[in-house]
Amino acid sequence: MQPRHLLPIGFLLVAAACGSSAPETLADMPNLETTRVLADITRLSSDEFQGRAPGSEGERLSVQYLTDEFTAAGLEPGNPDGSWVQKVPLVGMRPMVTAPFTITQGGKARQMKVLGEIVPFTRRVSETVTLNKSDVVFVGYGIQAPEFQWDDYKGVDVKGKTILMLVNDPPVPGSGLGGLDPATFGGKAMTYYGRWVYKFEKAAEMGAAGVLVIHETGPAGYPFAVAQVMGGERFNLSTPDKNMGKSAIEGWISLEATTDLFTGAGLNFDELKAKAATRDFTPVPLKATASVTLSQTIRTLDSQNVVATITGSDAALKDEYVVYSAHWDHLGIGAPGPDGDTIYNGAMDNASGTATLLELARAFKSLPTAPKRTVVFLAVTAEEQGLLGSEYYARFPLYPLNRTLANVNVDGMNMWGRTSDVTVIGMGASDLDDYLTAAAKEQNRIPMPDPESEKGFYYRSDHFNFAKVGVPALYIDDGTTFIDKPAGYGKQKRDDFTRLDYHKPSDQVKPDWDLSGLAEDGKLLFAVGYRVAMAPTYPEWKPGNEFKAIRDRALNR
Ligand SMILES: [Zn+2]
Numbered sequence: 375m376q377p378r379h380l381l382p383i384g385f386l387l388v389a390a391a392c393g394s395s396a397p398e399t400l401a402d403m404p405n406l407e408t409t410r411v412l413a414d415i416t417r418l419s420s421d422e423f424q425g426r427a428p429g430s431e432g433e434r435l436s437v438q439y440l441t442d443e444f445t446a447a448g449l450e451p452g453n454p455d456g457s458w459v460q461k462v463p464l465v466g467m468r469p470m471v472t473a474p475f476t477i478t479q480g481g482k483a484r485q486m487k488v489l490g491e492i493v494p495f496t497r498r499v500s501e502t503v504t505l506n507k508s509d510v511v512f513v514g515y516g517i518q519a520p521e522f523q524w525d526d527y528k529g530v531d532v533k534g535k536t537i538l539m540l541v542n543d544p545p546v547p548g549s550g551l552g553g554l555d556p557a558t559f560g561g562k563a564m565t566y567y568g569r570w571v572y573k574f575e576k577a578a579e580m581g582a583a584g585v586l587v588i589h590e591t592g593p594a595g596y597p598f599a600v601a602q603v604m605g606g607e608r609f610n611l612s613t614p615d616k617n618m619g620k621s622a623i624e625g626w627i628s629l630e631a632t633t634d635l636f637t638g639a640g641l642n643f644d645e646l647k648a649k650a651a652t653r654d655f656t657p658v659p660l661k662a663t664a665s666v667t668l669s670q671t672i673r674t675l676d677s678q679n680v681v682a683t684i685t686g687s688d689a690a691l692k693d694e695y696v697v698y699s700a701h702w703d704h705l706g707i708g709a710p711g712p713d714g715d716t717i718y719n720g721a722m723d724n725a726s727g728t729a730t731l732l733e734l735a736r737a738f739k740s741l742p743t744a745p746k747r748t749v750v751f752l753a754v755t756a757e758e759q760g761l762l763g764s765e766y767y768a769r770f771p772l773y774p775l776n777r778t779l780a781n782v783n784v785d786g787m788n789m790w791g792r793t794s795d796v797t798v799i800g801m802g803a804s805d806l807d808d809y810l811t812a813a814a815k816e817q818n819r820i821p822m823p824d825p826e827s828e829k830g831f832y833y834r835s836d837h838f839n840f841a842k843v844g845v846p847a848l849y850i851d852d853g854t855t856f857i858d859k860p861a862g863y864g865k866q867k868r869d870d871f872t873r874l875d876y877h878k879p880s881d882q883v884k885p886d887w888d889l890s891g892l893a894e895d896g897k898l899l900f901a902v903g904y905r906v907a908m909a910p911t912y913p914e915w916k917p918g919n920e921f922k923a924i925r926d927r928a929l930n931r
Pocket residue numbers: 723758877
């Protein structure tokens with residue numbers, strides 16, 4: 375592997391060898407046109423599109439809009455069957471609590487406030503699911519990680535029980551950033567073990583009937599109100615086993631309700647939480663039982679990934695691929711915001727990324743010669759439902775994954791102006807970061823690691839499904855140092871967005887948006903994908919990365 379400072383020279387040699395029309399520097403590459411991007415965002419996030427929920431009229435309009443725009447830009451239908459879409463079979467379930475969520479402790483039965491204290495749901499495709507006097511056990515962080523000699527389940531059989539667990543990785547003290555041990559669960563950065571997806575998977579594997587993640591605003595990265603939105607229709611990939619291998623009840627429980635539960639058992643939550651960050655932790659029964667019945671209406675539907683391609687110009691390399699992705703879906707219509715608005719417009723999340731994907735496609739199409747390799751533009755569905763559209767693509771890829779060099783994912787763009795830095799989520803994961811660094815340098819910008827790496831963003835958007843099957847994946851985020859703005863401006867904007875607009879009806883186009891930063895970030899993404907599509911070699915995961923072994927197997931080495 376080449377050291378990063380040599381990469382640009384490599385690019386120059388490749389570019390020189392293939393003729394003068396291929397752009398070499400960022401200055402030679404097409405710019406993203408922000409008026410078009412803003413027009414696309416405005417349209418996709420308009421009330422007419424109803425928040426773009428899978429299976430809704432909003433889906434029909436979104437898919438039509440994307441297809442029209444890809445067609446107008448001169449791209450080819452990206453499904454080898456000649457169509458613009460990949461069908462994604464989903465099952466949509468709308469759970470209702472038909473017997474109250476009751477926790478009985480010390481002979482007293484307490485009915486939990488659904489959505490206020492507890493958000494129960496199920497992924498089982500079944501008209502009713504039940505917990506019946508299921509013993510409640512606290513299992514710390516709910517992690518089994520042999521490589522860290524860690525087992526939160528030791529000594530207890532949780533089969534049929536309802537388990538409560540903390541969100542995030544255990545904060546094991548050490549000499550790294552934030553006073554944490556960088557060698558255990560990534561230190562300050564979140565690993566996959568910290569994600570609720572992992573925790574639910576593990577709980578199911580252990581046979582738990584119920585699994586509740588304790589909601590704490592800090593570590594989860596979003597407030598309880600966001601978890602509550604999950605109370606509407608929920609989607610899953612439609613699988614042959616109808617998800618009967620999952621725990622019957624999954625969900626969130628508020629910190630307040632959890633603390634009460636510990637107190638009721640004569641236990642101290644804070645003490646046991648601290649204990650859970652050590653290898654000595656053993657599961658603690660909370661001397662309580664949980665009961666609930668959910669009944670749900672079930673419908674099956676085909677949602678759609680929209681896919682467009684630009685065929686590679688090199689006869690030998692056109693059967694190799696670079697995949698750009700962005701999720702077109704958002705949350706649809708739901709509980710009203712403070713002003714009574716019920717449409718979750720999702721302007722930033724992720725009309726901004728979808729519009730950027732369209733503009734990247736137009737930029738690629740404007741090149742005098744297409745890149746050597748084929749470039750795929752994949753607008754996926756049901757990201758908000760648990761990365762389902764991209765999971766489906768990764769399980770049933772339209773193009774071979776072992777000939778897919780990279781995924782570049784776009785989820786939420788910078789709307790607040792130019793920055794002197796750019797955030798790389800999971801920085802150091804693969805050679806794609808070196809491509810990004812080289813391109814950023816040409817913009818006189820500095821790539822920086824994720825300042826909120828504890829929130830596990832690398833596991834929270836669609837690129838993760840590519841990483842899971844071994845394809846090196848790049849996911850960048852807004853820089854934090856805004857040009858000509860006071861210090862702290864970026865953090866303020868970001869915190870305001872998370873608090874006021876994230877997954878709320880108010881995520882709409884704002885009058886103070888400035889897309890100049892989006893244009894620069896988008897150009898970096900263009901440069902990375904373009905150069906990978908032209909490069910003599912495949913990008914690799916860095917040694918020690920958790921996905922490297924999967925890639926090596928996929929490439930038969
Ligand atoms: Zn979202």
